[in-house]
Amino acid sequence: MFDLNFKGYLLNDIGVKISKRPDIPAPQKRVSYIQIAGKDGSLLQSDNTYEDIIIPVDCNFIIEPSKWGQRFRQIKALLTGSGNLFFSDDTSVFYKCSNAAIISNERLIKEAGEFTVEFTCYPYMYITSGQNSYSANDIKQNPYMTSHPIYQITGEGMCTLTVNGNEMTANVGQNLTIDTDLMIAYRQDGTMQNTAVTGDYENLYLLPGDNVISITDGFDLKIIPNWRTL
Numbered sequence: 001m002f003d004l005n006f007k008g009y010l011l012n013d014i015g016v017k018i019s020k021r022p023d024i025p026a027p028q029k030r031v032s033y034i035q036i037a038g039k040d041g042s043l044l045q046s047d048n049t050y051e052d053i054i055i056p057v058d059c060n061f062i063i064e065p066s067k068w069g070q071r072f073r074q075i076k077a078l079l080t081g082s083g084n085l086f087f088s089d090d091t092s093v094f095y096k097c098s099n100a101a102i103i104s105n106e107r108l109i110k111e112a113g114e115f116t117v118e119f120t121c122y123p124y125m126y127i128t129s130g131q132n133s134y135s136a137n138d139i140k141q142n143p144y145m146t147s148h149p150i151y152q153i154t155g156e157g158m159c160t161l162t163v164n165g166n167e168m169t170a171n172v173g174q175n176l177t178i179d180t181d182l183m184i185a186y187r188q189d190g191t192m193q194n195t196a197v198t199g200d201y202e203n204l205y206l207l208p209g210d211n212v213i214s215i216t217d218g219f220d221l222k223i224i225p226n227w228r229t230l
Helices: 065-078
Strands: 004-006 016-018 029-034 043-050 053-062 081-087 093-107 112-127 150-163 166-179 184-186 213-215 220-224
Touching: 053 065, 053 093, 065 093, 065 112, 081 112, 213 220
Parallel strands: none
Antiparallel strands: 004 081, 016 053, 029 043, 053 112, 081 093, 093 112, 150 166, 150 213, 150 220, 166 184
């Protein structure tokens, strides 16, 4: 049975059924058109970024009338906020949802209800296996689009992380995590370490195709690649 998983919860587990498979829109590139006097047509300008996508999902549930309100409160509590969104027919990818909201609700009869939830998501599909931790040698080849990885360094002292010739220096005290998507550095206990690194986070992105990654001898490096595609 078709289902979705949001924030680690399956709809079926709380008695909610999806009325039909949702239509997932294609991401649209941000573009602007420049009109030039005396020139036919227009010039297209883009920064190669994409707009969010909105995925509407129609759902229904049936429950004894005395528990209808309790069930719908449970549904509202789950289907709100942000989290990872998986669809059961392809769990090899997921969407990063920035906000979920129930936009309509109808109690058809005493036992049954219908509602629509909208998931506002980043434009990319994220590869599930790209959430695992790898050594640098295991991910030298990126078969997807440019990704924003997480680098996990263990060791002690000053080191240099080099990605495709771009360097970031870091003062590591036992461990350091560099998150290029959030553009922050922190310890495993959550202590912020932004002042411990020098360099540009954007220079550490993994480009499509081959990537060259290295770190100073004596330090261990693991990478969560955050592979993504449209």
